[in-house]
Amino acid sequence: MRPASIPFLTTLIRLSLTWCAMLLLPILGTASPVPVAKNSKTTTTGVQVAVTAEMTGAGMVSSGATLPPIPPVTGSRSKMVPSWGKPLPYPIMIADRRNNRLIEIAPDKTILWEFPSPNLKVYRGNEDVNFSADGKQLAVSEEDNFDVHIVDYEKRALTWTYGVPDYRGSGPGLLNYPDDAHLLADGQFITADIRNCRVVIIDPKANAITTQWGTPGKCKHNPPSQLGHPNGATPMENGDILVTEISEAWISRITRDSKVVWSVKAPNIRYPSDAFPTVDGKQIIVADFWKPGRVVIFDPATHKITWEYFVKEGDGMLDHSSIARELPETGDILVVDDLNDRVVVIDRKTKAIIWQYGEKGKKGFAPGLLNYPDGVDLDVFRDWKGALKK
DSSP states (O other), X not given: OOOTTSOOOBOOOOSOHHHHHHXXXXXXXXXXXXXXXXXXXXXXXXXXXXXXXXXXXXXXXXXXOOOOOOOOBOOOSSSOOOOOOSSOSSOEEEEEGGGTEEEEEOTTOOEEEEEEOSOTTTXXXXXXXXXOTTSSEEEEEEGGGTEEEEEETTTTEEEEEESOTTEEOSSTTOOSSEEEEEEXXXXXXXXXXXXXXXXXXXXXXXXXXXXXEEBTTBOSSBTTTBOSSEXXXXXXXXXXXXXXXXXXXXXXXXXXXXXXXXXXXXXXXSSEXXXXXXXXXXXXXXXXXXXXXXXXXXXXXXXXXXXXXXXXXXXXXXXXXXXXXXXXXXXXXXXXXXXXXXXXXXXXXXXXXXXXXXXXXXXXXXXXXXXXXXXXXXXXXXXXHHHTTO
8 A cells, every 4th residue: 555645657668568478477477368358448558667766675585584384274264273362363464565575473473484575576565465265375466566466375486466567557467556455265366456446356267357346547436337546355254345445435345246235435534445344244444544544443334433543643653554454352453554664453442552563663674573564464274373382
């Protein structure tokens, strides 16, 4: 997630997409994109983007930690492995954006798993990450690399890519600032393509878009045909999708067959980021990507706020918080505090920060440090507690 004011850094395109794809596909290891139906906004070429030092971040880095053996998958989202309890019941997978890596942290802050960038041309700026339904794959989005990926957890390998690194566009095989990434129960991949003002569902086997909500160039709230800069597309337990739009803070629940169940504005939110359902599925939790940041839980039926976190100064102040999630079992709140370089757990009752990974305002890739963390998911699939004998 990036502020809306950040300019588009582009240069004139020098190569056709066809030539670019021929060059990149041996690296990406994917099939050539299957064309989708064209419209007046669809082109067959992308626009090359100038890569800045900020976009490459710290480069190809690793914590250097010795990683423990990976335990087998024995849990699921509906039947989780044994909990670690408070303050953090399960290990978390963090998309550590400017370190260009994924890193999994245990509640006791042991580094369990790490995936540094294998190639900065193809993989950099990972900003959202979520486990597949079986816990064996990771869906990853990279806004300013203009692509999305699937990473095999056990092999620590990049297995699929959609989008052309450093090229933006709305035509076949192209994305423009894709944010959020989930693998759906049927194996398809969903992402919010912010600057194309659309949400797309992609079949990784065919490399083809099978569903599109929103229309490139028509950026206003009128779902499902038009969307105002969506930055979140979160699957719900029954298969519906929770779509977050930056413009006017709209959040909509849309079925897989493109029917809008409801659509409401998030209360007290300036810049909504990646709304999620609460654990019981009845309410919505959303972070405000602003300074000071804010977290709101509200009932979409009544529009009433039932819980809120907002601290204007001091250590508790959030700075562009991109994701907030209600933790299972404890009910506490997990927050990615992007520009404070940390991930925190906030006690639901006291509103005190009771767990933190990363140091506020201190960037780094050594154990205990992060560099612009931007995404998180819970590993409820592996009994790391038992494996580590904790």
